[in-house]
Amino acid sequence: MRNLGPVLTVVAALIALWYLAVVPMNAQWAQDQARRAGQDLSFTALVTDTMSQARPRLPAPHQVAAELWNSTVVEEMTGRRGVMTTGSLSNRSLIYHGWVTLSATLLGFAIGSALGIALAIGIVHNRAMDASVMPWAIASQTIPILAIAPMIIVVLNAVGITGLIPKAIISTYLSFFPVVVGMVKGLRAPDAMQLDLMKTYSANGAEVFAKLRWPSAMPYLFASLKVAIAAALVGAIVAELPTGAVAGLGARLLSGSYYGQTVQIWSALFAAAILAASMVALIGLIQRVTLRRMGMAT
Amino acid sequence: MRVRALTGAGQAAGVALATLIALLAGGLGAAPAPVMVALIASCGLFVIHHFLGWVRRAPGFVHGVFLLVMATNLCTAALALASAPVAALWFAATTIALWLLAWWLVAQLADLPARKGPAGLLQALLAPLLFGATLLWLWEVIVRALDVPRVILPAPSAIWARILRSTDILWVDFVQTFVKGALSGFAIGVGAAIVFALLVDRSDFLRRGLLPVGNFLAALPIIGTAPIMVMWFGFDWPSKAAVVVAMVFFPMLVNTVQGLAATEAMQRDLMRTYSASWGQALLKLRLPAAMPFIFNGLKISSTLALIGAIVAEFFGSPTRGMGFRISTEVGRLQLDMVWAEIAVAALAGSLFYGLIALVERGVTFWHPSQRGR
Structure with a gap:
């Protein structure tokens, strides 16, 4: 908690900068409106106007916060289609769209990390895989998968696979790589001395793996899982773009950009940020508990 | 065995x-x-x-x-x-x-x-x-x-034929997206991050505050700012460069700040006994020591840059560019053209990455990860 003070200061400075930027970014529109109405705008009137436009170029932080609150709690509690009225989540609320994105993210993350771990085990135990697969795993990441996302979605749609699976595939592709790299490093972390010790115990390959390699890979695994889940979320969001803005945070971004609803874009962006942050924090929590129980906590 | x-x-x-x-x-x-x-x-x-x-x-x-x-x-x-x-x-x-x-x-x-x-x-x-x-x-x-129908998965030979047939379009798209969008954004973002990191480095307070925040921001789906950037900077390449700047800035900042902190107290003390100024210590000790971290950031950024430039084009672009071509050709079911663009993107991305890795090998030859190979 030593860092709490500095972190809060930096965050406060960022918000202050944001507020400062709001005025010049939105001033043009406010002045145009005033000129059309034949009024002269005083400085205070200008500032209050830039903070409360309906479609600002840069919405003020409190506008974004209000939109976040309105499109989650207020919409669900009092909205005509909210969960309180109809018993199901409103398709206008960010909770619904967030859940759509989150489910694809989690599915893709689960498949991706399982695949990553399996590949890493193969690479560590088989020289042929190490020599042939690893360079391609690296090369596969220079292919901008996000750029292929629309094609994968459209093609899978044509084959008849729709909904969750195509998005999850893209999340999988993005999340497997950090896990492979981290786990290969982790499974190779035991040094020669420890491996020799296992040999003096006449441990076989499976035992060396279960009792030495796997436990010592744990810190690496969690570090890479954190990267992977953030990547999986990005994958799910981008995968939602070409489906025509139906559901999900990506769809909110796209429809916001179609209709110039900047506040909606920013609130979707922040919803995504909150999702990412809470998932990374969750993995961090699991990491701390696991490593403590394994006696590896620092 | x-x-x-x-x-x-x-x-x-x-x-x-x-x-x-x-x-x-x-x-x-x-x-x-x-x-x-x-x-x-x-x-x-x-x-x-x-x-x-x-x-x-x-x-x-x-x-x-x-x-x-x-x-x-x-x-x-x-x-x-x-x-x-x-x-x-x-x-x-x-x-x-x-x-x-x-x-x-x-x-x-x-x-x-x-x-x-x-x-x-x-x-x-x-x-x-x-x-x-x-x-x-x-x-x-x-x-x-x-x-397999051509509209689902074209064969590699068909893609290769397509590449040979439309080199001019591919070249125009490559220049628009990679050279103008990704490279300029990459240069600006990386440069800004390094300069900012040097400023931050002078204050321990700022460093302790910025590292967690920067780590947090680096994990965010920054690609989502693409529609905002397109709204601010127009359809042409500056908006793509802006997205790339936003994407590469935080990973680069975090890596550089970490790298600048990587020297040991003993080494810094040695510099002080030489009565080296801040600039001298930076040039002779701390920047070289930070190089593995900086190159790590550069490698991450190089792949992010291309992705950012392409995805930003999905939100609006002039009638050229890799992202534009991919999204329109998918609509026309010309999948061989899409794959041709992907092949170009993959090749450009790999070469860019490889170039950075090559420079890294030359600059950080002393680092354990580069030795013993």
Whole structure:
């Protein structure tokens, strides 16, 4: 908690900068409106106007916060289609769209990390895989998968696979790589001395793996899982773009950009940020508990 | 060891079974003779290598020639097979047999003792290249044999033909997206991050505050700012560069700040005993020590830059650019053009990454991760 003070200061400075930027970014529109109405705008009137436009170029932080609150709690509690009225989540609320994105993210993350771990085990135990697969795993990441996302979605749609699976595939592709790299490093972390010790115990390959390699890979695994889940979320969001803005945070971004609803874009962006942050924090929590129980906590 | 013995036995059994099926089902009538002859020859070489120990223990040169003969044989069979695709049992069995043999060849190449110099480099490249070629070949053969519709998955040969036919469009798109959008954004973002990191570095308070925040921001889906940037900077490349700047800034900042903090107290004290100024200590000690971290950030940023530039074009662009082409050609079901763009993007991304890795090897030659190779 030593860092709490500095972190809060930096965050406060960022918000202050944001507020400062709001005025010049939105001033043009406010002045145009005033000129059309034949009024002269005083400085205070200008500032209050830039903070409360309906479609600002840069919405003020409190506008974004209000939109976040309105499109989650207020919409669900009092909205005509909210969960309180109809018993199901409103398709206008960010909770619904967030859940759509989150489910694809989690599915893709689960498949991706399982695949990553399996590949890493193969690479560590088989020289042929190490020599042939690893360079391609690296090369596969220079292919901008996000750029292929629309094609994968459209093609899978044509084959008849729709909904969750195509998005999850893209999340999988993005999340497997950090896990492979981290786990290969982790499974190779035991040094020669420890491996020799296992040999003096006449441990076989499976035992060396279960009792030495796997436990010592744990810190690496969690570090890479954190990267992977953030990547999986990005994958799910981008995968939602070409489906025509139906559901999900990506769809909110796209429809916001179609209709110039900047506040909606920013609130979707922040919803995504909150999702990412809470998932990374969750993995961090699991990491701390696991490593403590394994006696590896620092 | 046991794992390898197991996979070796599995491979041998698989090759034997697949070849047997291929011979029985294809016979000498249905299947073209060159394929079968080459397959049988490859299998013969495989058996010789498997059961005659002296081939494996032979000097490296002999072994190399042996593997080369094997590779040529496999290539002949593979090419002959790819030119006569039929969805039949013997065809599937031959494909599987050739694939298993190619896999075995990759394993043999990986097991050769490592050499030094250019030969070693060639050797290190050979296994992945062979693996990639096998994948491409499998793709081609499967697409042709199963007659996969062009609008779902075009064959590599069709994509290659498309690349040759439309080099001018690909070049225009490449310049628009990679050179104007990604590279300029990359340069601005990386430069700004390094300058900012140097400023932050002067204050411990700022560093402790910015590192967690920067780490947090680096994990966010910054790509989502693309519609905002397009709204602010217009449809042309400046908005794409802005997205790239936003994407590469935080990973680069975090890595550079971490790198600048990587020196030990002892080393900094030494600099102080030399009465080195801040600038001198920076140039002689802390920047060189930060280089592994900076290059790590550069590598991450290089892949992010291309992705950012392409995805930003989905939100609006002039009528050129890789992202524009991909999204419109998907709509027109011209998938060979989409794959051509992807191939260009992958090639550009790999070369960019490789270039950075090469410079890294030159600059941080002293680092443990670069030695011992």
